[in-house]
Amino acid sequence: MAEKSTYHHGDLRRTLLDQAAGLLREEGEKGLSMRALAARAGVSRTAPYHHFADKQQLLCAIAEEGFRRFVGVLRIESAALSEQRLQQFVRNYLEFAVNNAEYYDLMFGSQLWKSGHISSALQDEAHSSFRFYVAQVRAWQDQQRISPTLDALRYAQVTWSTLHGMCRLLIDGIYLDTATMGPMCDQAGSMFWRELQVP
Amino acid sequence: MAEKSTYHHGDLRRTLLDQAAGLLREEGEKGLSMRALAARAGVSRTAPYHHFADKQQLLCAIAEEGFRRFVGVLRIESAALSEQRLQQFVRNYLEFAVNNAEYYDLMFGSQLWKSGHISSALQDEAHSSFRFYVAQVRAWQDQQRISPTLDALRYAQVTWSTLHGMCRLLIDGIYLDTATMGPMCDQAGSMFWRELQVP
DNA sequence: GAGGGATTTTGACACTGTCAAGATTGCGCG
DNA sequence: CGCGCAATCTTGACAGTGTCAAAATCCCTC
Numbered sequence: 013m014a015e016k017s018t019y020h021h022g023d024l025r026r027t028l029l030d031q032a033a034g035l036l037r038e039e040g041e042k043g044l045s046m047r048a049l050a051a052r053a054g055v056s057r058t059a060p061y062h063h064f065a066d067k068q069q070l071l072c073a074i075a076e077e078g079f080r081r082f083v084g085v086l087r088i089e090s091a092a093l094s095e096q097r098l099q100q101f102v103r104n105y106l107e108f109a110v111n112n113a114e115y116y117d118l119m120f121g122s123q124l125w126k127s128g129h130i131s132s133a134l135q136d137e138a139h140s141s142f143r144f145y146v147a148q149v150r151a152w153q154d155q156q157r158i159s160p161t162l163d164a165l166r167y168a169q170v171t172w173s174t175l176h177g178m179c180r181l182l183i184d185g186i187y188l189d190t191a192t193m194g195p196m197c198d199q200a201g202s203m204f205w206r207e208l209q210v211p
Numbered sequence: 212m213a214e215k216s217t218y219h220h221g222d223l224r225r226t227l228l229d230q231a232a233g234l235l236r237e238e239g240e241k242g243l244s245m246r247a248l249a250a251r252a253g254v255s256r257t258a259p260y261h262h263f264a265d266k267q268q269l270l271c272a273i274a275e276e277g278f279r280r281f282v283g284v285l286r287i288e289s290a291a292l293s294e295q296r297l298q299q300f301v302r303n304y305l306e307f308a309v310n311n312a313e314y315y316d317l318m319f320g321s322q323l324w325k326s327g328h329i330s331s332a333l334q335d336e337a338h339s340s341f342r343f344y345v346a347q348v349r350a351w352q353d354q355q356r357i358s359p360t361l362d363a364l365r366y367a368q369v370t371w372s373t374l375h376g377m378c379r380l381l382i383d384g385i386y387l388d389t390a391t392m393g394p395m396c397d398q399a400g401s402m403f404w405r406e407l408q409v410p
Numbered sequence: 411g412a413g414g415g416a417t418t419t420t421g422a423c424a425c426t427g428t429c430a431a432g433a434t435t436g437c438g439c440g
Numbered sequence: 441c442g443c444g445c446a447a448t449c450t451t452g453a454c455a456g457t458g459t460c461a462a463a464a465t466c467c468c469t470c
Contacts, residue, residue, distance in 0.1 A: 056450050125383040142386050166398040177376025184324040187341050199365040
């Protein structure tokens with residue numbers, strides 16, 4: 013099944029997803045064209061259209077894979093929640109984004125979200141990630157001595173914004189660079205922690 | 212000078228910048244093509260290329276105008292700095308971004324920053340904005356009873372990230388929406404404030 | 411008035427996403 | 441076993457994109 017004769021690829025969909033991610037990583041967003049992708053997969057220009065309705069759907073599928081890899085980054089052990097643990101959490105989030113920038117760009121980029129043609133599967137995946145995070149904050153409130161007056165949703169929105177903003181500025185090379193990631197993560201984690209300790 | 216005969220436009224550069232921003236606002240990023248822009252300016256396809264080397268330079272010029280409008284949003288009266296004032300500052304930043312999303316997308320978007328062909332004028336404008344913000348934080352430290360151990364640069368990086376992250380999530384319609392902007396701004400401003408009060 | 415530099419146009423090229431029609435194949439049902 | 445159908449892949453085509461080169465047109469200065 014490895015070396016197929018010619019006509020039928022056998023596992024084109026899988027190949028397309030992998031090669032597309034590779035192209036994105038190596039050549040950047042501009043480098044990923046349907047035609048280049050098809051060529052790289054050793055197939056003709058329009059073959060991909062039998063597996064994805066259009067380019068947007070291809071990108072949505074890649075983003076979904078991104079979210080699947082993303083799972084695990086968000087989870088924080090709430091037993092013995094501490095400042096250090098929060099700082100580590102920030103580090104994990106940023107490291108994922110920086111090391112998987114092709115995926116992160118699709119998962120949280122305007123390209124898909126502002127297009128209006130985002131797949132509902134992707135939307136579900138994204139929203140459930142955020143809901144998971146909010147639920148986790150609520151769990152902290154129950155288990156730890158954390159200000160019960162804190163609005164978990166607002167806190168989640170603002171802290172996620174901080175994480176997302178740092179990732180964007182890092183990936184795009186604006187204001188932040190990876191050389192100072194450590195101290196920045198500590199600062200962010202400290203702020204997250206401090207807000208939880210408010211009486 | 213208003214109604215020119217035909218051939219020479221007279222003020223094409225200015226017209227292009229305005230019409231480009233209009234196109235962006237009305238049709239979105241996809242809607243802004245050099246050809247559509249030329250048509251809208253009532254001129255032939257390649258005329259714009261005598262005022263901007265290529266599309267990137269056009270976008271850079273628009274982004275520069277964005278930064279010029281942006282000036283003033285960053286300034287915070289440090290006399291009587293307060294939690295409310297910080298919250299208002301957050302509100303101002305977000306309102307600018309949301310109300311001028313076409314500009315904000317260019318000013319802080321990957322489109323220009325990741326291209327490698329960003330104009331140095333734009334880069335200067337952007338960096339000086341950030342330096343201004345950092346200097347402002349340092350001024351607070353001098354004038355108010357604010358923790359002198361706070362690293363102003365780190366604080367500036369993290370708070371700017373929060374602002375930028377909120378803007379991105381708002382503009383792209385991920386997780387945040389404008390209906391809850393008020394409480395979110397308050398939450399962010401409170402966190403900013405609290406970090407300044409650390410002994 | 412003539413010339414020159416700025417400005418605009420027309421023509422062309424390589425590239426993009428995507429549709430329609432045909433070619434080729436593998437699989438299920440008889 | 442074999443036949444037909446559906447899935448898969450290809451070729452051809454079209455409109456649209458950014459941008460270059462050469463030609464046309466204009467305005468301004470001497």
